[in-house]
Amino acid sequence: MEETIIAYRFDRLEETLSQLNKANCAIVAGGTDVMVMHKSRRGVPPKITKPIIFIDHLLELKQVNQNGNDLHIGACCTYSELLRDPLIPMPLKKAIKTIAAPAIRNRGTLGGNICNASPAGDTLPLLYVYNAKLLLRSVNGDRIVPICEFIQGVRRVQREPNEILTEIILPSVLEEGAHVVFEKVGNRNADAIAKVGFAGYIRTKGAVIEDVRFAFGAVGPTMIRSNEIEKKLLGKTIPVTDMDIAKVVAAFDKIIKPIDDQRSTAIYRKTVALNLLRYFLTNSTHIQHI
């Protein structure tokens, strides 16, 4: 006797939230990770033990709007929808273009990439340097959590069972003098899981560095960012001197501890991660000079 699989697909977010409050469910957005994770034999449906709740069709989760300096992105916007949206900043679009291929971009969602919390999640390094904040909603109300606190480890997030990630908020995306870069290294241009991901953010006033942020993906259980190292560069002038670059690279050398796996080796990952950092510091701080 086959077990019956329970699945819900409500028209409204409100109904979805009240169902989540009643029972612990597996939330499925685009499903591009879930379906692979629970893959079974050909012809046999993926085995997901909890009841399922589909959310990717909910219009409330598909809006993008600019609110003052902050950009609010609905968690169930697909990558293709974000690529077409005029409000999405270019560096984020550039990052999205490196994700998967057209067919998956038509299904995969930004919220899904966050909640899946893969160490190699493609959008994560960039969302970390944007200081993204996440809006979580439940029947009890809303709360906002910085992405670096929300993601706690490999596939571990700080989401209560009755909550849904509804919005990704990018604060101050329109700030002047900011330069954002995203790099991904993988085996194939399309559909590859990253060996290394890197995002860099730098904001200058004149030649003075006012803010600088770096995040590395796929080189640890989750994204690596260090406020302490970033601080070393604040107030310095660009171009950054070779000595300062060497100091920053050496500091990250100590805290980046990648692993060997089927996709790459620890030594390769570390070398490439530090090279991307060096390249960013050498080149991006020159661009600002123009």
Place this chain on the structure above:
Amino acid sequence: MIKFNLNGRKIETDAPPTARLLDVIREDFTLIGTKEGCGEGECGACSVFVNNLLQNSCLIPIGSIDGAEVVTIEGIMESDQFKILDESYSEAGGVQCGYCIPGMVMASAALLSQNPHPSEDEIREGISGNLCRCTGYNMIVEAINMAAKKGDGLWKKQ
């Protein structure tokens, strides 16, 4: 019961909501033009259109597409666009073993309907989610380029 539109026909299925669209169209509706390659969304052999968007049917739980319009390779075979693609793939030698071709043709049709005059880079990007182990891709790229020229005016921009 999950209801959706398959190649223009209203259908119902009692398959479980997590059943893959790929299995439902192949096994319950015997539309076997859509192939399974990797089963993980990396090869594109199972590409179909869902609400006019190219998607990997191996990654779609049918419970998530209630009410959607699904079109498989069989659903486009009578169209003029398909005939142009068919001719172009033959002429360019884009087909060898043929396993990837239904998915390639779906990806080609999706690309050309959004971008009727793609550059070579855009063609390669358009089929970047589809793997072919025989041709080395160049003949497929040539086929799509040929289809764009032969079918000029046929691929209307959406």
